[in-house]
Amino acid sequence: THPFSTIRVERKGRAALITLDRPKALNALNLQMMDEVVAAAEALDRDPDTGCIVVTGSARAFAAGADIGEMRPQSYMDMYGADWFAGWDRFAAVRTPTVAAVAGYALGGGCELAMMCDILLAADTATFGQPEIKLGVIPGIGGSQRLTRAVGKAKAMELCLTGRTMDAEEAERAGLVSRIVPAGDLLTEALAVAETVASMSAPVAMMAKEAVNRAFETTLTEGVRFERRVFHAVFATADQKEGMTAFTEKRPPEFTHR
Numbered sequence: 605t606h607p608f609s610t611i612r613v614e615r616k617g618r619a620a621l622i623t624l625d626r627p628k629a630l631n632a633l634n635l636q637m638m639d640e641v642v643a644a645a646e647a648l649d650r651d652p653d654t655g656c657i658v659v660t661g662s663a664r665a666f667a668a669g670a671d672i673g674e675m676r677p678q679s680y681m682d683m684y685g686a687d688w689f690a691g692w693d694r695f696a697a698v699r700t701p702t703v704a705a706v707a708g709y710a711l712g713g714g715c716e717l718a719m720m721c722d723i724l725l726a727a728d729t730a731t732f733g734q735p736e737i738k739l740g741v742i743p744g745i746g747g748s749q750r751l752t753r754a755v756g757k758a759k760a761m762e763l764c765l766t767g768r769t770m771d772a773e774e775a776e777r778a779g780l781v782s783r784i785v786p787a788g789d790l791l792t793e794a795l796a797v798a799e800t801v802a803s804m805s806a807p808v809a810m811m812a813k814e815a816v817n818r819a820f821e822t823t824l825t826e827g828v829r830f831e832r833r834v835f836h837a838v839f840a841t842a843d844q845k846e847g848m849t850a851f852t853e854k855r856p857p858e859f860t861h862r
């Protein structure tokens with residue numbers, strides 16, 4: 605009995621896999637899928653046995669954007685009243701590290717969802733863009749902000765104003781993705797990265813994520829101060845003692861994730 609109809613959720617040891625699964629619509633993100641992805645990610649985030657969450661799509665599309673058919677008839681008051689897409693903020697607020705494994709189209713909301721993840725791995729078939737302008741709208745799930753922070757104004761402006769897309773090579777050169785892998789290896793690689801992250805101390809990995817994300821929210825002085833406070837705090841964890849003891853004893857650490 606699976607509670608979801610637009611996604612699949614599987615466990616792989618301490619890693620978890622969320623697969624977007626509306627293949628006929630190239631995984632277009634409708635409101636139901638937003639609710640399901642957010643609910644799944646929040647449930648995994650609450651589960652102490654989850655150390656990393658991978659989000660992926662199909663070979664053809666990670667997600668080709670928000671669902672155009674669903675948005676087309678909406679009025680301003682419909683969008684404002686429902687605070688359309690605000691639910692995605694809860695995905696970005698998940699504390700467990702997340703990995704986007706992107707093959708095929710990551711356009712509009714699909715690119716935005718990938719950019720909300722902490723690590724972005726691209727198959728050599730991946731295509732990224734914010735083509736909303738071609739539909740007479742603008743990005744609505746953070747694309748104008750996260751793309752600009754990731755690749756800088758020059759490319760972000762061109763992509764948002766012309767709707768041009770980037771292939772995986774350009775996305776990697778621009779700093780949008782951490783690595784390109786052959787399409788056939790994408791899921792294996794993403795799960796390997798996730799299992800590596802999940803093998804670390806869970807609270808310390810969350811703190812590392814929080815510290816890196818702070819770089820996008822504050823000044824350097826405040827960010828470095830925040831980092832130092834959190835650095836001091838990790839000395840309250842059992843895993844700091846284990847990690848440093850294991851190093852000294854020349855053995856692999858066995859983190860208890862607390």
Ligand code: CAA
Binds near residue numbers: 632672739743
């Ligand atoms: N919403 C709804 N349905 C979509 C969709 C979307 N974003 N993207 C693709 N689909 C549907 C198509 O309508 C089509 O359905 P039918 O078979 O019922 O006609 C099916 O998926 C397959 O798509 P195509 O036939 O178009 O496939 P293609 O290979 O010829 O083209 C594509 C692929 C270039 C990705 C093309 O589908 C496309 O341009 N999609 C829209 C991309 C886009 O504009 N995304 C931004 C959406 S707006 C947004 O995301 C706002 C935001 O910031 C949150």
